[in-house]
Amino acid sequence: MFWTSVTVNLTCFLFLAMADTDDLHVSVVLPAGGTGERFGSSTPKQFCPVLDRPIILYTIQNFHTLSYVKHIAVVVSQPYIDYMEELVESHCYNKVMVVRGAHTRHRSIYNGVKSLKSVLEPSDVVIIHDAVRLFVGESIIHEVAKAAKETGAAGVHRPLISTVIASDGCGYLEESLDRIKYRASEMPQGFIFSVILSAYEKATDDDFDFGTECLHLALKYAGTKARLVEGPTNLWKVTLRKDIYAAEGILKENEMHVQVAGCCDTELVTCLQRDLGARHLKVAVCDSQETCDLVDTNCTVYYHTQFDCDAITKYTENLIKEQKKDCHVHLRPFMDKVIVHVIMVGDVMDCCRNVREVVQGNSKCWRKKNLLVYFVLSELKTKMAVVSEMVASVIWTRDPVMHGQTYMALDL
Incomplete structure (x- = not known):
């Protein structure tokens, strides 16, 4: 009787877990066109190896294994298109399409969003995620996707670690923000496809040249207020060279059995x-x-x-x-x-x-x-x-x- 009960409960759990993703049709845009200026390397950080594999492969892997993720647009700069296509082919990533990037972050993301027009319905979900945030897990991907499906837009946030201050332009303190009232915007961020496409279609050159926040574009041009989801601590991105060593250590710790x-x-x-x-x-x-x-x-x-x-x-x-x-x-x-x-x-x-x-x-x-x-x-x-x-x-x-x-x- 005990084992019968366990089997029935487990079956119900698996059924509910599968049903929870039945109505999700998710595509992903991974901007990976950065030059690695802060990283201090001639090779962009997304292509730098960690444990003998380029960083970007770890990020792609996290999305590619999810059944409800249908398409992944990886946006890279022109010099790395051939290399990225070779990586995709050698690892049999049949959900991935390689898209040419642009000279700013928003323009690159827009190229990725536009590349999905022929394969998505307006109500499908698009997740935008940095290619160098390689530790994104299934639970936070699913939570953001579900929230975006319900509200039109959703994004991950984390508490600020340091206090944010402003300078008066002469090198003197002008303002100190109360960090309890503010949050750090992280990735992934999710959108109904029609919302993010409309926002980018209405964005100005100033937005494309100087903006970095996709959630703000959805609010400003699509009138969609994003639901904020508190994310785990492992969503940091590889920015500096020392982050490579941290990433290697975490991978060894997490993946070793x-x-x-x-x-x-x-x-x-x-x-x-x-x-x-x-x-x-x-x-x-x-x-x-x-x-x-x-x-x-x-x-x-x-x-x-x-x-x-x-x-x-x-x-x-x-x-x-x-x-x-x-x-x-x-x-x-x-x-x-x-x-x-x-x-x-x-x-x-x-x-x-x-x-x-x-x-x-x-x-x-x-x-x-x-x-x-x-x-x-x-x-x-x-x-x-x-x-x-x-x-x-x-x-x-x-x-x-x-x-x-x-x-x-x-x-x-």
């Missing part, structure tokens, strides 16, 4: 829980590669009590096969899958030579399949705490350049 496979020493599992953080480690230890959920986790520590070339090769081949079964693998630009082979042996140097032969024959193939494979060799007498620290360091660093490398965990 580790499992341990093989005949593993329970002491190693305990140490890994400490070094990785318990929430990152799938505590259930697999008895063998056949019992592992190879697709569900993106990092596997495979424990060997002796070197076995066939076992290492077979495990990796099985993982590649499992990836092919998953129809969404090609839509995952987030994280490469990581395999760390921990090999406990009596003679580390002899084992190192054997590992080298395996790597030389397979390393390039593994990398093409978005796998990062590392080897940690340890003498039998080495403390598990030392092995765990080495494994955790490899996982957290997950450097693509070091793919295929062998590390030695030794008591020094």
